[in-house]
Amino acid sequence: MNQTLLQRIAAGDLAAVQECIDRYGGLVWSLARRFLAGQADAEDAVQDVFIELWKSAARYDPDVAAEATFVAMIARRRLIDRRRRISRQIESGPTVPVEEIDVPGQADQVQAVETSDEAALAAEALGSLRPEQQRILRLSVYDGWSHQKIADHLQMPLGTVKTHVRRGLIRVRELLAQRQAEQREAAP
Amino acid sequence: MTPARLPDDDRILQLLADEATEGLAPADQAELDDYQRRQPDLDRDALQRAAAAATLAFSRMRSPLPPTLERRLTHEGYRAVLGLGTGAPDHRTPSAAQVSRLLAGAPDVVRATWRAAQPGCERVAGEAAWSDARQAGLLVLRGLPANDPHRRQYQLWIIDQRSGTPVDGGVFDIPSGDEVLIPFAPRVPVRTPRAFAITLAPPGGVAAPGGPWLVVATLNQ
Numbered sequence: 001m002n003q004t005l006l007q008r009i010a011a012g013d014l015a016a017v018q019e020c021i022d023r024y025g026g027l028v029w030s031l032a033r034r035f036l037a038g039q040a041d042a043e044d045a046v047q048d049v050f051i052e053l054w055k056s057a058a059r060y061d062p063d064v065a066a067e068a069t070f071v072a073m074i075a076r077r078r079l080i081d082r083r084r085r086i087s088r089q090i091e092s093g094p095t096v097p098v099e100e101i102d103v104p105g106q107a108d109q110v111q112a113v114e115t116s117d118e119a120a121l122a123a124e125a126l127g128s129l130r131p132e133q134q135r136i137l138r139l140s141v142y143d144g145w146s147h148q149k150i151a152d153h154l155q156m157p158l159g160t161v162k163t164h165v166r167r168g169l170i171r172v173r174e175l176l177a178q179r180q181a182e183q184r185e186a187a188p
Numbered sequence: 189m190t191p192a193r194l195p196d197d198d199r200i201l202q203l204l205a206d207e208a209t210e211g212l213a214p215a216d217q218a219e220l221d222d223y224q225r226r227q228p229d230l231d232r233d234a235l236q237r238a239a240a241a242a243t244l245a246f247s248r249m250r251s252p253l254p255p256t257l258e259r260r261l262t263h264e265g266y267r268a269v270l271g272l273g274t275g276a277p278d279h280r281t282p283s284a285a286q287v288s289r290l291l292a293g294a295p296d297v298v299r300a301t302w303r304a305a306q307p308g309c310e311r312v313a314g315e316a317a318w319s320d321a322r323q324a325g326l327l328v329l330r331g332l333p334a335n336d337p338h339r340r341q342y343q344l345w346i347i348d349q350r351s352g353t354p355v356d357g358g359v360f361d362i363p364s365g366d367e368v369l370i371p372f373a374p375r376v377p378v379r380t381p382r383a384f385a386i387t388l389a390p391p392g393g394v395a396a397p398g399g400p401w402l403v404v405a406t407l408n409q
Contacts, residue, residue: 009265009269012269013269014266014269014324014326014371015324015371015373017262017265017266017269017371018262018265018371020265021253021258021261021262021265025252025253025258025261026250026251026252026253027244027247027250029250029251029252029253029254029257030247030250030251031243033251043254043257043260046253046257046261047257047260047261047264050261050264050265051264051268054264054265054268054269055268064237065237065240066241068244069237069240069241069244070240071240072240072241072243072244073233073236073237073239073240075240076208076236076239076240076243077236080209080210080211081211083211084210084211118241118244119241119244119245119247120245121241122238122241122242122244122245123245125242126242126245126246137242138246140209140210141208141209141239141242141243141246142242142243142246142247146210147206147209147210162202162205162206165205165209166198166201166202166205168242169205169208169209169235169238169239169242170194170201170205170235170238172238172239172241172242173194173234173235173237173238176237176238176241
């Protein structure tokens, strides 16, 4: 089985460093720009994310998550931590008008397939949610809005927003777990 | 690895979802930590992985990294892989063992020290390391003046042992005159290089060296 980029980095393969940046730099940078208000802060955050990736490369387990998912998880953790530290930016961060936010469609799924099987599964799970739930989950996980900000913007009780986010994530997780189980059963 | 079950407790599930999407206040963090101590098989990352996968599914467009940031990331990545630490720059040179590890444990790593071949390059220091088995190497350079990538770029040449022909090793930039670590892998197979040389070239490089060697690193065969 071919080694993943993070496994190669853990083994000391320097060429994998640039490949990793080429593959995931745009993803992490785009997330940082959505989560944080200032360019300089976003650049520092991206550097933090990649330093964390270099340090944690040896801990990456492809049996638990696809590499892209692992990278996105590390990035999200760092960005959420940073944003909490500078909480004044939570409500003043970059915003996307709700009217311009699409639910996952075919174009998203094509992109997801290109990214990883897990992203495709997530798109499938998201597609099974009601449009309103999809929109709320997108505002939360992709656009990085706080639950309170979503509630205010959609004029919806905070508890309802939290419930939609929770149920949406559980649905995605169920599909991922189910597919992992199927893959294990199919393995020789 | 068998994924652990999620708890049935809606409160705990909400804390996991909150942690995955906007982080937790200290009191909530303590509550979840306490639950995990009592339920050590809790898959604390489960909804974080779900949020990450959903993020990928929603990602339609990705902006390219700013070039300056990409250079910073690359340099930090090389230093991390080399075990030289990250963050504040320092001028430690990787050891032979570190270079070997860098080249994925290749047993045939050879190294050579840079020496000036043109006036004005006397302060350039560092080395070139190469593995035939990996067909890849590493440049460690200090003291090479910063270049304007829009006007000129540095270009590496690998002098092939058999033919003596310079093989294009790729172009690179020196952002600030500080130490740079540059891995390289020529597109054309090279067998046992005799030397490495660096020239200045138009942006993107040239097919054959058009300027004088600035610095040369000759391998002892």
